[in-house]
Amino acid sequence: MDRTFVMVKPDGVQRGLAGEIISRFEAKGLKLVGAKLELLPEERVVEQYREHLEKPFFPGLKAYIMSGPCFLMVWEGKGAVAVVRRMVGATNPAEAAPGSIRGDFALDIGRNVIHASDSPESAVRELGIHFEAEDLVGYSRIDEPVLYE
Numbered sequence: 001m002d003r004t005f006v007m008v009k010p011d012g013v014q015r016g017l018a019g020e021i022i023s024r025f026e027a028k029g030l031k032l033v034g035a036k037l038e039l040l041p042e043e044r045v046v047e048q049y050r051e052h053l054e055k056p057f058f059p060g061l062k063a064y065i066m067s068g069p070c071f072l073m074v075w076e077g078k079g080a081v082a083v084v085r086r087m088v089g090a091t092n093p094a095e096a097a098p099g100s101i102r103g104d105f106a107l108d109i110g111r112n113v114i115h116a117s118d119s120p121e122s123a124v125r126e127l128g129i130h131f132e133a134e135d136l137v138g139y140s141r142i143d144e145p146v147l148y149e
């Protein structure tokens with residue numbers, strides 16, 4: 001099964017959206033295998049967003065991500081990385097489809113509520129930045145026999 005890294009950003013936590021976001025992934029059938037609320041240290045924010053280090057928006061992005069607690073999660077399921085990206089929606093909430101999390105709950109690209117890994121390779125890398133193997137819990141959901149063919 002695939003695993004993906006998801007993070008409710010500080011605006012999402014402050015706006016009380018963590019529960020709604022968890023509910024959407026749970027209802028989809030994905031399985032929560034790790035979670036924690038955390039103020040991210042600078043070195044992990046830099047590592048997380050290393051591809052954007054030279055972008056003009058990086059200082060603002062770093063300040064935003066460090067402005068309050070983030071809710072970090074690992075979700076597991078068939079095709080989890082791509083499924084979650086579709087549920088999260090386009091980076092710019094103004095262009096994100098209605099029904100997606102960013103489409104329903106955000107307006108500004110600089111305050112887009114949630115992060116999700118964009119490829120299986122990113123998921124492995126990002127999981128490794130934020131979670132130890134022993135932080136993740138393997139178990140069966142009781143509905144798995146009816147969720148999957």
Ligand code: IDP
Binds near residue numbers: 057090
């Ligand atoms: P993603 O979060 O949809 O994967 P990326 O292009 O990887 O999108 O950008 C990472 C994050 O950087 C975005 O979610 C957003 O918070 C921020 N970001 C990207 N582009 C801009 C911008 O033009 N202005 C402000 N923030 C931006």
